Amino acid sequence: MTNLIKLSAADLSGLLADRSVSSVEVTRAHLDHIAAIDTDVHAFLHVARDAALATAARIDARRAAGDVLGPLAGVPIAIKDVLATQDMPSTAGSKILEGWIPPYDATVVRRVRDAGLIPLGKTNMDEFAMGSSTEFSAYGPTHNPWDLDRIPGGSGGGSAAAVSSFEAPLALGSDTGGSIRQPAAVTGSVGVKPTYGGVSRYGSIALASSLDQVGPVTRTVYDAALLHDVIGGHDPLDSTSLTDSWPSMAAAARAGLADGALQGVRVGVVKELAGEGFQPGVKQRFEETLALLAQAGAEIVEVSAPNFEYAIAAYYLILPAEASSNLARFDSVRFGIRVDPAEGPLTSERVMAATRDAGFGPEVKRRIILGTYALSAGYYDAYYGSAQKVRTLIQRDFDAAFAQVDVLVSPSAPTTAFKFGEKMTDPMAMYLNDVTTIPANLAGVPGMSLPMGLAPEDGLPVGLQIMAPAKLDARLYTFGAAVERLLEASWGHTLLSQAPELAPTEMFASEEGVV
C-alpha cells in the first residue's frame, strides 16, 4: 500500500476524491506518524487525535452522501499555535497563555474547517513568533528533521518541521519577518508569505500588526497554492484585508508546469541580498539555480535595492514598537495565567506585573522594552518615525526593481540550519538571519521559499526566495512551480526524498519503576 504520509496534498486530494482512501485512513496515518516521531521532533504542542479522527469520519460520511466537497476536503493540516482555535489551546508558544482555549476560531482556521480540512493539532513556535529557531518557545524547541541537533528555523519551526517530517502534508504559518520562509528554507519545505492584506489576520495573535501575514507551509508549490486558495480573500473582520478579487493560485501554479513557462521571464537578483555573510554552499546553490533558470530561457538581471541595507534596523524598531502595544493586553484580567506577587498587596497593577514577569520569556521582554523605548516621547521621531521613512524607501526600491523585472530572487536565508544554542546569547546574530526575508514584510509584497538543494559542506537544505509585486501572488506560484519543476528535473527527485528517515522513538518506562 502507498505510504500515505509521503503523498502531497494534491495527490491525497485525488485519492480521497475517487474514494481510493478515506480521510480517516489518511488522518490516522499522520497521527500514527506523529505518535511515532514527534517525541524527537517536537513539532506539535497539542495533537487533537480524537477530534481529528471524528472530523475525518464526518468528511468521509459527507463524501459518501454525495456532498460536493472542496479539493482539500479530508486532507490533514497542522496549525501554528499563533492562530486561535476554539477547540484547542492557543498559546503562541508562551507560558502566559498556557492552556488558554479561545472562545473563537481565527478566520483562516474557520476557512480551513469550512473547506473540510482536518486539523491535527497546533505547532510549536518561538514565543509570540519572536525568533528564528523556535528555541524561544516556552515549551521547548522543535528539532530539524534533517538533523535533530539543529534548529528548524523560526518562528514557525513547528509547522515547517511537521510538513518536512511528513507529520502533516499541509500547515498554516505566520510570517512577520520570515517566520514562514526561513523555516521552509532550513527544512527543505515550501512556505509562502502572501501579499499583506491577502489573508485575514483575524484570530492570529498579533506580533507586529503591520507586518504579520498568515500563509501556507507545504512540501510543494502546488500544495501551497491549493491552501492559499482556501485561506485567502477578503475578511470584513480584518480592516487591513484587501477587497480585491483574487485569481486561483492553484491555476497559477499549474500554469507554471507548462513547458516554456520560464521563457523570457525577467528574474531580478538583488545585489544587496547576495553579498557578504552568506554561507558558501548557499551561494553556490543560488548561483547554480540562476544558471539553470538562464538555460530555461529566463533573463537574469542584477538589480539594486540600496535601502535594503537599513531593513533590519527599521524592522527592529517597528516590530518591537507594535509588539509592545499588542502584548499589553496580556494582563491576567480576562484570560491566560495569573500570578500573584510573592509578597505585598494584591493590586491589579502588582498582579499584572508579576504575571508578565513570570509569563513572558526573555526575548519577549527584550522586545517589549525596546518597543516601549522606541515609542517614548522624545524618541518617537528618531526611532519609529525614521523607521517608517526607511520603510517607504524600501517600498520604492521594490517599485524600482519591479519596473525592470517580473520577480526578484535571493537565497531565503544566509545559512543552513544552525545548531541549538549557537545564537541564543547573541540577539544580533539571530536577527541577521532574517536579512533576506524582512524587506518583503516591510513592503507588504509576497514572498515564497522553495528548496534549491543541499549545501555541499553540511548536506542541509538551502532555500530560494522569490518575491513578486504586491497583489501578484499568482505570479509567485507560476514562477515558483516552474522553478520547482526545473530543479527537481535536474536532481531527478524531490529534495525531501533525501531527508533521513526518522525512526519511531521507542518508549521506555523508567528503569526505576513508575508510580
Next chain:
Amino acid sequence: MKKAELMDYDKALELFEPVLGFEVHVELNTKTKMFCGCANEFGQGANTNTCPTCLGLPGGLPQVNAKAIESSIRLGLALGCEIAEYSRFARKNYFYPDTAKNFQTSQYDEPIAFNGQLTIELESGRLVTVDIERAHMEDDAGKLTHVGGATGRIQGADYSLVDYNRGGVPLVEIVTQMIEGGEADAPEIGRTYVAAIREIVKGLGVSNARMEEGNVRCDANVSLRPRGSNILGTRTETKNVNSLRSVERAVRYEIQRQAALLAAGGTITQETRHWHEDTGITSAGRPKSDADDYRYFPEPDLVPVAPSREWVEELRATLPEPPAARRKRLQADWGFANLEFQDVVNSDLLDAVEATIAAGSAAQAARKWWTGEVARLANVAGVAADSLVHPVQVAALIELVVAGTLTDRLARQVLEGVIAGEGTPLEVVELRGLVVVSDDGALIAAIDEALAAQPDVLAKIRDGKVQAAGAVIGAVMKAMRGQADAARVRELVLERAGTAQ
C-alpha cells in the same frame, strides 16, 4: 472630603483672570460599537455585549463602524469644523483594567474634525465664541465597580469588578481652544457651552444626549492668570462633571479654590480632580503632566479614514437648523417671554412643545401643560418628561379643556390615565366617566340641597358676604365628585341664593 479654603468670588475675579478649556465626550448612539459588531446598549447582564475584539482577546482585530464615522463628520460640521481629507486612528497606550487592550484606540495628530467655532449666548445676552480645536473619535472604556469600600472609590475597596459592555462604545471627544476673557461669566460659559453641545448632538440625532446617563460627559480645565501677567497659570482638569449645573458650580469652585491657594502663596498642582455632586466640591485625583507619555503611534490594525469631499457635502446637507437659530425662531413664533422660553429650554421640552403646537394646541397651553403637570409627574417618576407621554396626546387633552369638556382638574386626572396606559384622553374620559357636568338642572338641584343644609351660609350670602358662598360651592363640587365647572357653580349659587329670598 474637606472643603478647601475658598476666596470670595468677586475678590478672586479682581485678582485673577480665569482661563477655561473643555473636553466634552459624546457617546454616539450607533447600533453597534466603534470597532466591532457588539450591540451598543446596556441593561443586559455584565459582559454580555462583548466579543474577542472589545474584550481585547489575543487575535481580536478592530473594524471601523461606518455609521460612527458619519456621525462624527456630521457633528464636526455642526461645530463648524473642517473635515480631514485623511484621518487616522492612533493607539494611546496605558495600562488600566477597564481598558481591555491596555490601549485606547483614539486619534492623535490626525483627527477627523478640527478648527471649529461655536457661538453661545449667555443669559445676559452676551455672545461668546468658543474656538473648537478638534473633535476626534475614540472608543470608551469598560466600567469598574469597586466593591467593599465605604466610598465606592478604589481606595479602600476589597476588589473591583469590570464590565466591558461599555468598552468599545463610540465616543467623539470635542476639545476647545483656551477660552479667555470669560471673566465673571466663566462658570456660566461652561454651563452654556456644554448645553449647546448637548443641544447640537441631540438635534443631529447622533447621541441620546442624556448627561445623567453619561452620554455627554464634561472635563473642565480651569487655570487662573494673575491680573497684569501674561503667563498662564497651572490648570486643573475636573473630570466627569455630569450635569449642566455641576459644570457651572465646578468651574466656580475651582476659581475660588485656586484663587485662595495662590493668594496664600501656594501653587496649583497640575492634576485631575474629582467633582463631588453632593458636597459641591472638587478633590485631588491623579497628577497629570504634559509629559504624560502615552506612546501614541498610528493604529496599524486600521486603515486611514479618508472621507470623500462629495460625501462630506452630502452630510452637510443633512444638518438640521442650528439649535441657536431654531430657538430664536421658535420663541418669536410662539411669542413667549424670555423666562417662559428659558423654562421650556431648560426642561429639555423644546421638541415636545413644538410637536404639541404642531398638533393644534395654542403655544401657551402647550407650554403650561408640559412645564407644569407633565414635568411634575415626570419628576415624581424620575424620568424625562418627553418620555412620559406623546405630544399628540397632550394636544388632545388641551383640546378637551378648550372645548369645556374637562376642567383643568379633571384634565390632570385624564393625563394620569393616559400615562397609566388607559388610552387616548378621550378614551380615558369615557373609561373614568370624567366629563364636566354642564347640566344646570343637576347643578341647581345640588345647590338647593346644599343651601338648605347650611341656612347660616345662605343668610350670610344674602347679607352680601359673597365670599361665604365658598362653603356651598365646595359642598356642590363634592356632590358632583369634582366633575363640575366651579365658576359656573359659583354663578348659580349666587343666583339661587338671590332667588330663594
